Amino acid sequence: MKNDYSILIGGAAGQGSRKAALIIAKLLSSFGYQIFIYDEYQSLIRGGHSFSHIRATKGKALSHREKIDFLLALDKETIDRHAQHLDKEGIIIYNSDKASLQRKQSVAIAIDSIASEYKADKIMANTALVAGFGKTVGIDWPSLKKLFKQEFKRFQDLNLKIARASFEATEQLITIKKLNQKAKPLLTGNQAIALGAVKAGLNLYIAYPMTPATGILHCLAAKRKDLQVAVSQLENEIAVINAAIGSAYAGARTMVGSSGGGFALMTEALSLAAQSEIPIVIVESQRMSPGSGVPTYNGQGDLLFSLAAGHGDIIRFVVAPGDAEEAFYWSGKLLNLSWQYQTPSILLVDKEVSESTFSFDESLLAQVRYEKAILRQDKKKEYLRYRDTTTGISPLAFPGEKNIQVKANSYEHDQAGLTVEEGEKVAVMQAKRLRKFQAMEKAVSQMDAVNVFGDKQSDKALIAWGSTKGPAKEAAEQLGLRMVQPVVLEPFPAKAMARALAGVKKIALAETNGLAQLGEVLARFGITVDKKILKYDARPFLPEEIKRELNRF
Amino acid sequence: MAQKKIQLDTSAKKTWCPGCSNFGILATLKKVINNLHQRGTAMEDIVLVSGIGCSSKIIDYLGLNSFSSLHGRPLVSGEGIKLGNKKLTVIVLAGDGGMYNEGIAHLVHAAKRNVDITLLVHNNRNFALTTSQFTATSPQGFKGGSSPEGSVEEPLNPLALMLSAQASFIGRGYSFRLEGLEQLINKAVRHQGFSFIDILQPCITFFDTTDSYNKRVYAMEEKDLTDEKKALAKIKEWDYQDEKANIPLGIFYKQERPVYENMLLKDLSFSRGDKKINFKKILKEI
Numbered sequence: 128m129k130n131d132y133s134i135l136i137g138g139a140a141g142q143g144s145r146k147a148a149l150i151i152a153k154l155l156s157s158f159g160y161q162i163f164i165y166d167e168y169q170s171l172i173r174g175g176h177s178f179s180h181i182r183a184t185k186g187k188a189l190s191h192r193e194k195i196d197f198l199l200a201l202d203k204e205t206i207d208r209h210a211q212h213l214d215k216e217g218i219i220i221y222n223s224d225k226a227s228l229q230r231k232q233s234v235a236i237a238i239d240s241i242a243s244e245y246k247a248d249k250i251m252a253n254t255a256l257v258a259g260f261g262k263t264v265g266i267d268w269p270s271l272k273k274l275f276k277q278e279f280k281r282f283q284d285l286n287l288k289i290a291r292a293s294f295e296a297t298e299q300l301i302t303i304k305k306l307n308q309k310a311k312p313l314l315t316g317n318q319a320i321a322l323g324a325v326k327a328g329l330n331l332y333i334a335y336p337m338t339p340a341t342g343i344l345h346c347l348a349a350k351r352k353d354l355q356v357a358v359s360q361l362e363n364e365i366a367v368i369n370a371a372i373g374s375a376y377a378g379a380r381t382m383v384g385s386s387g388g389g390f391a392l393m394t395e396a397l398s399l400a401a402q403s404e405i406p407i408v409i410v411e412s413q414r415m416s417p418g419s420g421v422p423t424y425n426g427q428g429d430l431l432f433s434l435a436a437g438h439g440d441i442i443r444f445v446v447a448p449g450d451a452e453e454a455f456y457w458s459g460k461l462l463n464l465s466w467q468y469q470t471p472s473i474l475l476v477d478k479e480v481s482e483s484t485f486s487f488d489e490s491l492l493a494q495v496r497y498e499k500a501i502l503r504q505d506k507k508k509e510y511l512r513y514r515d516t517t518t519g520i521s522p523l524a525f526p527g528e529k530n531i532q533v534k535a536n537s538y539e540h541d542q543a544g545l546t547v548e549e550g551e552k553v554a555v556m557q558a559k560r561l562r563k564f565q566a567m568e569k570a571v572s573q574m575d576a577v578n579v580f581g582d583k584q585s586d587k588a589l590i591a592w593g594s595t596k597g598p599a600k601e602a603a604e605q606l607g608l609r610m611v612q613p614v615v616l617e618p619f620p621a622k623a624m625a626r627a628l629a630g631v632k633k634i635a636l637a638e639t640n641g642l643a644q645l646g647e648v649l650a651r652f653g654i655t656v657d658k659k660i661l662k663y664d665a666r667p668f669l670p671e672e673i674k675r676e677l678n679r680f
Numbered sequence: 681m682a683q684k685k686i687q688l689d690t691s692a693k694k695t696w697c698p699g700c701s702n703f704g705i706l707a708t709l710k711k712v713i714n715n716l717h718q719r720g721t722a723m724e725d726i727v728l729v730s731g732i733g734c735s736s737k738i739i740d741y742l743g744l745n746s747f748s749s750l751h752g753r754p755l756v757s758g759e760g761i762k763l764g765n766k767k768l769t770v771i772v773l774a775g776d777g778g779m780y781n782e783g784i785a786h787l788v789h790a791a792k793r794n795v796d797i798t799l800l801v802h803n804n805r806n807f808a809l810t811t812s813q814f815t816a817t818s819p820q821g822f823k824g825g826s827s828p829e830g831s832v833e834e835p836l837n838p839l840a841l842m843l844s845a846q847a848s849f850i851g852r853g854y855s856f857r858l859e860g861l862e863q864l865i866n867k868a869v870r871h872q873g874f875s876f877i878d879i880l881q882p883c884i885t886f887f888d889t890t891d892s893y894n895k896r897v898y899a900m901e902e903k904d905l906t907d908e909k910k911a912l913a914k915i916k917e918w919d920y921q922d923e924k925a926n927i928p929l930g931i932f933y934k935q936e937r938p939v940y941e942n943m944l945l946k947d948l949s950f951s952r953g954d955k956k957i958n959f960k961k962i963l964k965e966i
């Protein structure tokens with residue numbers, strides 16, 4: 128029995144392809160399938176071409192694939208662009224008001240006519256296409272009706288009428304079977320990041336809009352009361368990060384988010400946070416760069432930048448989750464770590480993680496919780512914000528606490544936080560921070576900082592990070608290779624990497640950038656890569672592409 | 681009940697030039713803090729924020745919570761502090777270079793937002809700590825390291841800018857008229873909303889405007905403070921260029937407006953620890 132479906136739905140921006148995809152995904156999710164949706168759209172508001180590519184599988188899939196089983200076309204361009212990728216048995220379900228096809232396996236539905244028959248807005252034609260798809264693959268009307276009722280609170284009757292008309296006008300061709308699995312909630316990576324941070328006690332999110340990080344801002348703003356999170360949009364990214372550092376100084380757990388360009392503006396303050404030892408989480412959701420790049424498309428070009436950003440002798444936590452579940456876990460974990468080590472941290476994701484939709488395992492919720500920072504305990508002892516401790520971690524206190532002064536300083540400072548320039552005093556404080564960096568390294572050595580998938584005995588390994596995890600894992604599993612994913616990238620988990628690669632004779636590396644940036648990092652730690660698979664067309668890897676590259680590996 | 685006078689000195693060595701007009705501002709600030717204390721503000725609830733520059737050193741000399749931010753950024757750091765804990769009384773101290781050059785975007789937006797912060801700009805009309813270059817309020821013709829033949833740019837009137845950005849409290853003080861300055865800052869701190877004070881602060885080493893200011897400053901009467909037109913007329917009496925015009929000191933404009941953080945934080949309470957949230961329900965909803 129087939130249990131891996133690939134469905135592409137496309138149209139012009141404004142035709143509602145994304146919403147249609149989400150409804151279909153929910154339908155298949157309710158049938159027990161695990162979902163992944165890749166969304167591709169252009170940097171425009173109306174027109175152009177955008178599409179969503181759904182993968183519905185029995186096991187977990189974390190990427191879309193080349194071959195399409197169902198092509199759902201709201202317009203002709205969708206057929207022109209994507210029909211070449213249809214599987215031999217693939218079916219096209221299309222808007223016969225905008226195109227006509229002679230092909231055997233095709234279902235014509237006059238979706239525009241149906242919408243206009245009911246005097247509905249043009250965008251509601253997408254409802255007709257979804258209903259037509261449902262009928263084609265043998266979904267019963269009650270299931271469809273239930274879902275439409277859930278999905279459309281506005282114009283519900285109208286949508287139901289349109290759906291019904293399309294359902295009636297379409298013939299069933301095949302049957303997608305229900306799986307005996309529980310439906311999981313669907314979540315974008317950005318939503319997962321938002322929830323993970325809230326689970327770890329996030330009080331405030333500050334941002335300036337920038338794709339592909341904007342989803343975090345929207346998600347938290349929409350749910351601010353339910354999640355008890357304040358959301359503030361400020362005048363630019365420099366304001367965002369500096370305000371965030373201010374609020375963290377005042378005691379509020381704060382996170383900010385942007386993409387490469389906005390993150391670049393934050394770097395002076397990143398250094399300030401390291402120097403003044405103020406905890407802050409920065410979400411850096413990469414898009415194809417340099418410059419303004421390809422704003423709504425994917426790339427992994429900011430790894431070296433994230434590791435090096437900020438002037439001075441500093442390190443920070445950099446973590447690159449590869450899917451929504453990892454994004455949830457690490458977003459929360461990183462907020463806790465930032466507070467425990469009083470340091471800036473970077474959650475390095477990309478468009479593919481941020482904006483794709485994933486099935487989410489609810490049992491993960493229990494794995495993230497608020498973890499305490501080291502706070503001032505002895506209320507009788509004189510408080511020194513930068514007390515010179517053996518671990519390098521000075522207990523935190525916040526303005527408002529009686530009988531003490533909390534003096535934070537961007538200048539080099541003494542233990543009390545007063546500015547110093549004397550060599551001896553400067554060295555003491557730098558040494559304190561260096562000890563803290565060692566403590567951060569030790570903390571990483573005690574985490575699951577590196578994931579291993581595929582055949583763990585294979586002497587050939589494929590290394591990938593961030594969103595390339597999904598296609599790389601799938602390719603490695605099919606080829607019987609070991610797949611290694613470093614999740615924490617600074618402090619670099621050198622020992623864990625060595626363990627993950629024990630017995631490996633040949634190493635391939637896949638990343639979506641041109642300079643093999645992870646390769647550079649690996650080289651620093653003596654890991655030599657034999658084959659680099661690089662992609663820089665602003666699209667994520669497909670498992671098939673990686674497999675082809677590894678055919679003779 | 682009168683409280684004991686609070687001792688605010690620290691062990692930090694003062695590194696301003698001997699006779700620097702910042703000493704006067706420091707002494708005034710101590711009085712303002714004591715005043716606040718008399719009126720019931722707890723010392724631990726006061727936070728001073730500064731940028732980078734001669735003026736910004738002031739926070740090292742005051743034994744209070746403080747945050748030394750980046751050049752140009754202290755105002756937005758202060759806004760963050762108010763978002764993090766709106767009970768705190770935040771006073772931001774910055775130079776004209778930091779506020780009117782490097783960080784001017786924050787100035788406009790903080791005024792527009794009406795965050796409840798008091799901003800004191802020590803306006804010595806040059807970048808002093810970097811050994812004197814022209815700033816946004818230096819007069820045209822200002823001779824400094826980067827403009828040996830005189831700067832070609834005309835100055836900005838920061839008060840006019842603040843009025844158009846809807847700052848809800850706009851004042852000007854002078855570091856050699858300390859009684860008036862103290863009254864002015866007291867009122868600014870008590871004002872609910874964004875309070876802006878441009879403090880004329882002659883740089884006795886690089887740009888000594890003391891004699892000129894002494895001849896021209898006068899204290900305004902406090903009336904019609906909500907009248908924008910009258911405020912503008914007063915603001916325009918001196919354009920930061922003319923060396924003959926009189927220079928009004930005091931409050932130019934004052935207006936009650938809703939405060940940003942009160943609106944933004946509505947219905948929210950910040951807690952430390954696990955939140956009591958039904959995440960499963962949220963997962964269903966999104």
Ligand SMILES: Cc1ncc(C[n+]2csc(CCOP(=O)(O)OP(=O)(O)O)c2C)c(N)n1
Pocket residue numbers: 732733734735736751774775776777778779802804806807808809810815
């Ligand atoms: C981002 C950045 N740019 C430049 C500087 C160098 N810098 C330090 S102080 C200063 C000028 C300060 O002038 P102002 O704010 O007017 O204060 P003053 O020293 O006159 O009191 C500059 C440009 C810096 N510290 N940071």
